[in-house]
Amino acid sequence: MTFPILATPRLRLTEVETYHATALFEVFSNPEVVKYYGMDPMDELIQAEKIIQHFKKSYEMKKGIRWAITLKDGDQFVGTIGLNNLALGMKKAEVGFEIHPRLWRSGITSEALRAVLDYSFDELGLHRIGAVTFPANDASIGLLKKNGFIEEGKLRSYLFQSGLSHDAMIFSKLNTDRSPNS
Known part of the structure; x- marks a missing residue:
């Protein structure tokens, strides 16, 4: 299966x-980035x-897709975005x-999210x-609300980070929530 390449302006x-790996490590080792990520900062490149x-194994098993977000101007890696817990059926x-x-x-991030949502609904049929x-x-x-996600509620002790359980908020967007021209 060919990995889907998405493009935005x-x-x-x-x-x-x-x-x-080095650029990804730079992002994931930053405590401010992972503060609300559900994992502790990375401290080793490995x-x-x-x-x-x-990410690769998840894609091969059709359980997820993780994209590198790169700027077209300079082809610079700036982060990732992806689908987790993918259940095509x-x-x-x-x-x-x-x-x-x-x-x-x-x-x-909004620009990348819109591309992933369009791909998810239009190509994957989610x-x-x-x-x-x-x-x-x-x-x-x-960001989620701006992009049409609806808050559904709280998941008690859903995340574990820094040795503690944390509540989480859950949001969703349905294909039927999209405007007719999106």
Whole structure:
């Protein structure tokens, strides 16, 4: 199965490859990036290499798709976005993303998210895309709402990070929630 390449005006979404490991490590080792990610910051490059292998295996098993977000201008890796818990037969998945802090609030994540949503609904035929985030993650909650996700509720002790269980908020967007021209 050929990995889907997506493009937007400013971005190329491609398969996360081993040559992205150093840039991915830079993102995932930043405590501010993973503060609400459900994992502790990476402290060794091998962790980035292992997560890339996990992304590849998940894709091969048709359980997820993780794209490298690269800027068209300079082909620079700035983060990832992807579908987790992909269940093609059940027509659903969850979306997750992270981006380098220097591009926070630049619209890059929304642009990548719209491309992934379009691909998910139009090409994969999914009906539901879910998203889970920490209740204090105002930036992600705002991004999800801005892109048409509806808050469904709280998942008690759903995430485990820094030795503690944390509640999570769950959001979803259905194919039927899309406007007719999107």
